[in-house]
Amino acid sequence: MDLRLSVFNSPFRTILFAGKPHAEADDLTPLYHIYTAYGWKSEPTIISTISPSIAHDPTYKFTSEKATDVKEASEYEGGGDGFEEIGRIIWKSIGSNRLDFQGRVTKIDEFMPSGGFLWKNRTFTGPDGLSYTWHSGDRLTVEKRGETGETTEVIVARVCRRGPKWTFKTHLRDCLEIMEEGMHMVDWIVVTWAYIWTQIMIGRNAAAQSASAASSASAAAAAASV
Numbered sequence: 001m002d003l004r005l006s007v008f009n010s011p012f013r014t015i016l017f018a019g020k021p022h023a024e025a026d027d028l029t030p031l032y033h034i035y036t037a038y039g040w041k042s043e044p045t046i047i048s049t050i051s052p053s054i055a056h057d058p059t060y061k062f063t064s065e066k067a068t069d070v071k072e073a074s075e076y077e078g079g080g081d082g083f084e085e086i087g088r089i090i091w092k093s094i095g096s097n098r099l100d101f102q103g104r105v106t107k108i109d110e111f112m113p114s115g116g117f118l119w120k121n122r123t124f125t126g127p128d129g130l131s132y133t134w135h136s137g138d139r140l141t142v143e144k145r146g147e148t149g150e151t152t153e154v155i156v157a158r159v160c161r162r163g164p165k166w167t168f169k170t171h172l173r174d175c176l177e178i179m180e181e182g183m184h185m186v187d188w189i190v191v192t193w194a195y196i197w198t199q200i201m202i203g204r205n206a207a208a209q210s211a212s213a214a215s216s217a218s219a220a221a222a223a224a225s226v
Contacts, residue, residue: 001183002160003176003190004028006065011197012036012045013067016176016190030055030062032190033083035072036198044100045089045198047191048073054082087191089198101191112192122196126185132156137196140189142181156182157189159197 002023006015016032030050037043054060059077061069073083088100089108096107112124116135123133132142139158143151160175182189 001178001186003031003178005174005176006062007067007070008065008174009201010067011194011201013070015050015062015070017062021177025063030060033070033073034194035070037072042091042093044091045194046073046085047087047089047194048083048085049187051082051084054078086187087194089191089195097195099191099195108195112195122192124188124192126188128184132188134192134196137193137200140182140192154181155179157193159193 002019002021003016004019005011006017007013012034013036014034015030016034017028018031019028029052033048033050034045035048036045050062054076055062064070073085074080076083086101090098090100090105092098096109099106099108099111101111112122112134115121115123116133120136121133123131126132126142130142130144132140134140137159140156141153142156144154145151157176157178160177176190176193178186178189
């Protein structure tokens with residue numbers, strides 16, 4: 001199953017549409033609603049499921065590619081009816097971020113500790129008791145033991161990255177591809193992916209701003225030396 005983002009480069013404010021790989025836009029169903037308020041450093045990211053009763057209602061503008069059309073559930077015409085919150089990421093300026101999920105509030109670093117090369121991996125225990133690892137945010141794997149005792153790494157989900165030129169109406173769009181091995185824990189995959197990819201986007205934006213500032217300073221120094 002593919003879960004395609006309605007908004008490019010916006011894992012913290014988007015609609016996830018469910019469909020088969022390479023399905024056309026008309027065959028996609030809005031399944032998850034991810035919302036973070038602007039100025040969100042002190043605001044939580046709320047992940048909710050979307051009821052079939054409102055999924056294809058055009059007044060909700062779920063097919064819009066604009067982040068501004070993704071609103072807090074209570075701001076829609078139905079006042080929040082048709083949305084069911086499944087998880088909440090609580091961002092902290094000091095200390096560990098927290099995750100409100102499955103009836104528990106847990107520090108992210110305890111629920112999904114870092115590991116691997118440069119600490120870019122995140123590992124959590126799934127609902128089946130198995131250990132799942134996000135590798136640099138690109139793919140989620142689980143190790144399974146075969147009948148003869150050998151251990152095999154199985155891909156459960158992976159991120160498909162596309163360019164900004166692709167529109168919602170094409171199947172070539174940012175998506176979260178979930179394999180058969182992950183269909184029993186889709187909520188878990190979506191919630192953990194939302195956290196990891198938001199962190200990745202924060203890092204990329206910070207790096208871009210630093211590069212821009214360095215370039216501006218270099219240009220100013222060059223101009224001053226003339």
